[in-house]
Amino acid sequence: MPTEFSPEIEITAFAWVPPFARGQVRDLRVRWALEEIGLPYRTRLLGGERPADYFEEQPWGQVPAFREGEVRLFESGAIVLHIGEKDERLLPREAPARGRAICWLIAALNSVEPSLGALVEIDLFAGDAAWAKLARPGKVTQLAGRLAPLETRMAQRDWLEDRFTVGDLMMIAVLRSLTDQRLREAHPALAAYIARGEARPAFQRALAAQLADFIPDPL
Amino acid sequence: MPTEFSPEIEITAFAWVPPFARGQVRDLRVRWALEEIGLPYRTRLLGGERPADYFEEQPWGQVPAFREGEVRLFESGAIVLHIGEKDERLLPREAPARGRAICWLIAALNSVEPSLGALVEIDLFAGDAAWAKLARPGKVTQLAGRLAPLETRMAQRDWLEDRFTVGDLMMIAVLRSLTDQRLREAHPALAAYIARGEARPAFQRALAAQLADFIPDPL
Numbered sequence: 001m002p003t004e005f006s007p008e009i010e011i012t013a014f015a016w017v018p019p020f021a022r023g024q025v026r027d028l029r030v031r032w033a034l035e036e037i038g039l040p041y042r043t044r045l046l047g048g049e050r051p052a053d054y055f056e057e058q059p060w061g062q063v064p065a066f067r068e069g070e071v072r073l074f075e076s077g078a079i080v081l082h083i084g085e086k087d088e089r090l091l092p093r094e095a096p097a098r099g100r101a102i103c104w105l106i107a108a109l110n111s112v113e114p115s116l117g118a119l120v121e122i123d124l125f126a127g128d129a130a131w132a133k134l135a136r137p138g139k140v141t142q143l144a145g146r147l148a149p150l151e152t153r154m155a156q157r158d159w160l161e162d163r164f165t166v167g168d169l170m171m172i173a174v175l176r177s178l179t180d181q182r183l184r185e186a187h188p189a190l191a192a193y194i195a196r197g198e199a200r201p202a203f204q205r206a207l208a209a210q211l212a213d214f215i216p217d218p219l
Numbered sequence: 220m221p222t223e224f225s226p227e228i229e230i231t232a233f234a235w236v237p238p239f240a241r242g243q244v245r246d247l248r249v250r251w252a253l254e255e256i257g258l259p260y261r262t263r264l265l266g267g268e269r270p271a272d273y274f275e276e277q278p279w280g281q282v283p284a285f286r287e288g289e290v291r292l293f294e295s296g297a298i299v300l301h302i303g304e305k306d307e308r309l310l311p312r313e314a315p316a317r318g319r320a321i322c323w324l325i326a327a328l329n330s331v332e333p334s335l336g337a338l339v340e341i342d343l344f345a346g347d348a349a350w351a352k353l354a355r356p357g358k359v360t361q362l363a364g365r366l367a368p369l370e371t372r373m374a375q376r377d378w379l380e381d382r383f384t385v386g387d388l389m390m391i392a393v394l395r396s397l398t399d400q401r402l403r404e405a406h407p408a409l410a411a412y413i414a415r416g417e418a419r420p421a422f423q424r425a426l427a428a429q430l431a432d433f434i435p436d437p438l
Contacts, residue, residue: 077328
C-alpha cells in the first residue's frame, strides 16, 4: 500500500506505458509481494528519459529498482526474494519448503519466461516482420513444452507446493503475460491458477496501485 | 570433488552430450559452487531416455537436480543459491552485499541468458532455417544492448561487486555460452572477466569433473 507517510521502502516504476503494458510492468511483482505481508512503500516514478545515474541502480534502465536503507536491489526476482526473507507467509523457513519455493521462483524466471517472452516479442513488438511469422510456430511449440508439465501439476493442486509462496507469485506474474488465447484455452489448469492468483486481495491492491500511478494519456 | 565415499549431496548430470555442449551443461554451475567451498558430491548420470519419475524431480527432464537429505531442488540458480547459503565465501552475510550478489545471479538468469540463449539457438540449433537468418541481426542487437552495461562495469573491476560471489559464478557461467566471435571481440572486458572466472581452480576442477563423467563417443 503506497502511503502519504515516508515508508523506508522505495521502488521505481514508470510514469506512463502504452495500454497493453499496463498491469504487466515488473514493479507489479514487487508491489504484490509487499501487499501480501502488508509492508508500506513509496514509489519513484520515471519518465521516458531516465536520469543518467539511474543506470547505476538498474544496469539496463528498467524498473523496478528497490531501496531499503543500505539495501539497493534490482531484478524483480531478487527483490521478491528479499521481501520473502522478511515473512514466512511468502517464504517458508524450513529448508526443504524454502528451497522448493525458490526453485519455482527461478523456474518462472529462467525456464518459463524466456519462452513466453519470445512469443510476446513476436506478438506485441515484431509487427509484420518476416522472421516473426516464420518463427512463430516453433516458438509456440517451445512454449507449449514449457507449459505442459505445469499444466499437469496444477490440474491437481491450488499452488505449486502445499501453499502460496514467492514461487507462485512469480510463476503467476510470468504466466499472466500469456496473451495467446489458443494457448490459454489449451491449458485450463494454468488459466485457473492465474485466476486464483489474481483473485488474491494483495494482487488486486498491487494492480490498482500500479494502474493509479500512470499519468493520463495525452489528449 | 566427486569422491568414492557417499557424500550427502547428489546432483544429476548427463552421461553423454554432443561435443559442442560439453563444458556447457548446467550441472557445471552447481559443481563449480560446490568446488568453491570444498563440498563433496556424487553424480547420478542420466541417459538420453529419462526414467519417468525423473520428471518429478525436474519438471522438464533437464539437469541438474539436487538432493541433500530432505532438500530436493531443481534449477541451477536455486541450487547455487542454496549452496551459497552454506558459506559466505559464495554469498556474503550482511544484507546489502548479500542482496547485490543475488541481484547479479538473477540478472544473469533473467536479463542476460534469454538474449544470449536466443542467439545460441539460432547459431547451434536452427540450422539453415529461414527465420533464423532473418532474425539474427535483431537478436545480435538485443544481446549487445544487454552486454553493454556489463562491459562498461567490468572494464573497471575484477568482479561485479567487491569480491567474487554467486553472482559472478552465474554471470560467468551464462556468458561462457557467447560463442559469437565478433561479439566477444567487441566486449574485451567481458572476455577478460570470463577468463578470470575460468582460471579459478574451483572452476577448473568442476569442468574436469563434468568432462570426465561423459561416456566416450560411440565408434
